[in-house]
Amino acid sequence: MGGKVAVLPVVGMIMAECAQAGRMIAGKAAMSNGLSSFVFVLYSHTIASIILLPSSLIFNRQQERPPLTLSIVSGFFLLGSLSGSCLGQSFGYAGINLSSPELGTAMLNTVPGLTFVLAVIFRMEKLDCRSYSTLAKSMGTIVSMGGAFVVTFYKGPLVLEALPSASDSSHQVLSQDSNWVLGGLLLAADCAMASSWLIVQASILKKYSAKSVVVFFYFFFSTILSLLVSLVMVRDPSAWSLKSKTRLISVLFSGILGHAFQVGVTTWCLQKTGPLFVSIFAPLGIVITATVSVIFFGDALNLGILIGAVIIASGFYAVIWGKSQEAIKKVDDEENSGPASSSQKVPLLQNRSSVDA
DSSP states (O other), X not given: OHHHHHHHXXXXXXXXXXXXXXXXXXXXHHHHTTOOHHHHHHHHHHHHHHHXXXXXXXXXXXXXXXXXXXXXXXXXXHXXXXXXXXXXXXXXXXXXXXXXXXXXXHHGGGHHHHHHHHHHHTTSSOOOTTOHHHHHHHHHHHHXXXXXXXXXXXXXXXXXXXXXXXOSGGGGGGXXXXXXXXXXXXXXXXXXXXXXXXXXHHHHHHHOOOHHHHHHHHHHHHHHHHHHHHHHHOOOGGGGOOOSHHXXXXXXXXXXXXXXXXXXXXXXXXXXXXXXXXXXXXXXXXXXXXXXXXXXXXXXXXXXXXXXXXXXXXXXXXXXHHHHHHHHHHHHHHHXXXXXXXXXXXXXXXXXXXXXX
16 A cells, blocks of 8 residues: 555656646647747636636535634645736746747756755755765756756757748747747746745645645636736737637646646645655656657657756756655654564564464
8 A cells, every 4th residue: 555655646747747748739839829928828727727716615615624724725726826917927938838838848847956956945844965876866856957968059950850840930939049948048037936936835735735725816816816917017018819729728638737737636645745756747848848848749858958857857857866765764663663663563563472372
C-alpha cells in the first residue's frame, strides 16, 4: 500500500505536466488566431471556476471545512494575484506569443531551482552544507538556472525545420531575436511567479486542508482580476470573440484540462509531497510540448532549446537525487528513533511464535 501512495503523486504530476503542455499549445493557437492573451486567461479561469464550484461544495461538507478567516481569504486572493491574468499568466502567455510553446515549457524548468531557494528562505526545506543531498539540490538549482539562460539567449540553428503549412505569419515572430529574448524574459517572470505561487499555496494548505476549496477560490479571484485587467487592456471587440473553432476549442481545453484538472491534481500532490517535489516535474513539459508541436503542428525545433533542456534536465535529476536521499534518511531515522516501535515488535513476534507453536 505504501508503494501505491508513493507512486500516485508521480503519476499525478506526469498527467498534470501533460495538461500544462497542452494548455500552452492551446494558448499559442488561440492567440495566433487573434484572441487576446488577457481574454484567453479570463475565459479559461472562468470555465475552471464553474467546474470546480460543485466539487468544492460536494466533497467538503460544512463540518469538515476549516473556518474561512480573513487571513485565509487574503491568502486565496494572493494566489489569484500571483498566477492570475494581472501578473503571472499575463507574462507567460505574452512570452509564448513572442517566442514559442517549446521555450515556454523549457523556461518552466527553472521553477524547481527558484522554488528550492524560496523554500529554504521560508524554512520549508533544510539546508545542511555538510550533506550530499543538500549539495546535490544546490548544484542542481544552479545548473537549472544556467540552462534557462542558454534557452533564453541562445536560439541556435534549426534542428527540425517547420513544415510549409506552419510557416505562416504566426510563426514569423520566431525569426526576430529581440522578440525571442523578450519572450524569454517575460517567461522568466512567469516562472518566478509560479515558484512564489507554490510556496504560498503550500503555506495555505497547512492552515486550510480543503484542497478543492483552495483551488476554487484561487480561480475565483484570478477570474475577477483577469476581468478587470481585460476590460482595461483589451478594447478591440474582435479580440473577445469565440466564433472561431480554434479559439473555442483552445479555451475549453485550457479551462477544463489545462486549469481545472492540472491545478487540482497539482494541489493534491503539493499537499502530499511539498512544493519542491511538485516543481521538479517541470522538465517533462519541454519533451511533451516539443514532441506535440513538431509532430502535430510541424513547428521548427532549435538547437538552443535542446541544449538548454539537457542542461536543465541534469539539474532536475540532481535535485531529485538529493530529495530522494533526504526521504530515505528520514525513513531510516523514524525506524531507528522510536523505542516504542521496537518494544511493540517483540510482543508481536512472541505472539506469532506462540501461534505457530
